[in-house]
Amino acid sequence: MWDFDLSRTFAAMARTAPFIVFRMAVYFGIAIFYVIATGAGGAIGYGVTSFSDDGGGMGAFYGAMIGFAGASGILYFAREFILYHVKVAHIAMLVLIHDGKQAPEGRAQIGFAAAIVRERFAQSSMLFAIDQLIKGVLRILTGLLGTASVLIPIPGLQGVMRMVNAVIRMSLTYVDEVIVAHIIRTGTDNPWQTGREGLVLYAQNYGTMIKNAIWLSLFVWLITIVIFFVMLGPVIALMALFPGDLGVWAFATAFVFAWAFKAALVEPLAIYALMQVYFRTIEGQEPNVEWDQRLASASAKFRDLKDRAMDAVVGPRPADGT
Structure with missing residues (x-):
């Protein structure tokens, strides 16, 4: 089964209730924005084409599509802000609580956690770049270690194996946040280097981590599907x-x-559930040199992490030919 403690996980959510409220305000605000943009787009499209043969039906459809796409475009450009101020700030507070350190109560948590994030990542663009590199390495790592069809080569079950592979890929959704939590937890002044080490530690414990990540991914999407059908009627x-x-x-x-x-x-x-597993599993371990070399040979993004880690220590290297 899984290796995380659900009671401890729910307790951590209760301890960080201000962040839960903050997240609800942000994400449900986004959802309401989608409703307004889609509905307004449909209404405008309907009004513009109301005298057409179909009475504005297609105009409403295309207007809603434009409104929905416009809202998606705005959200795309806001993703860096959300990562820095919402997701990772909450992760910083969860790390403090996990380690039993003193943490403020109430709304003061949000400002306190934001200060931790600024200390570890000077700019949101830096955090975003690290997160994107980590995600890229994780995708390569999954292929490097072999997918289910390679690990379980059962003839005639290719369809099942493809589904299992999809679940494995989907389960990586939260692993990059766990690596970011590792960066915050170490108190490093070189997040590029610590991110690289965190990836190596993840790779050398891949079996344990992917098992728990798959369980969590299934839980998350089962709950999401239920919520979808609950919301469908009111929407x-x-x-x-x-x-x-x-x-x-x-x-x-x-x-x-x-x-x-x-x-x-x-x-x-x-x-947080996956953080528990990761922190417990890597306790006392050192990054394996062979895994470091293996990732470096397989992933350009991992090599980029190594280069940026070195630049953070010795300064940027001169351009070729200078």
Whole structure:
């Protein structure tokens, strides 16, 4: 089964309730923005084409599509802000609580955790770059260690193996946040180097980590699917207030609300549960040199991490030819 303690996980969520409220405000605010953008786009499209042969139906559809796409574009550009001020700040507070260190109560947690993040990562762009490099290495690592179809070569079960592989890839969703938690926990002044070491430690404990990550991924998506169907009815009723046929966008908006619920309430549970396993598993271990070399030979992003770690120590290297 799994190696994390659910009671401890829920207790940590209760201790960081201000962050849960903060996450709810951010993510449900995003979901409401999607509703407004999609509904307004549909209404405008309906109004512009209301005199057409279909009575504005297609106009409403395409208007809603433009509104939904516009909201998605804005969210894309906001992802760096969300990572820095919401996700990683919450992770910083969870690390403190995990280690039994003194942490403020109430709303003061948010400012306190933000200061920790600024101390570890001078700029949001730095954190974002590290996170993207870690994600890239994790994708390579999964292929390097072999997918389910390689590990379990059973003839005639290719479809099942593809599904298992998809679950394995999906389970990596929270691993980059766990590596970031490792960076915060060590108090490092060279997050590039610590991120690299954290990846090596993850690789040398891949079996334990992926088992727990798969369990958590299944839990998260099962809850998300349930929330989707719970939200579908109210969203359809809400979309009925806008002119035109927006039925298909009701499904999209219900998915956005389910995503908001997952991001605000379920994801921090999964991240902290996986943090428990990671911190316990790597306790007393040193990064394996062979794994370091193996990752360096397989992943350009891992080599980039190593180069940036070196630059942080000795300064940027001169460009070629200078």
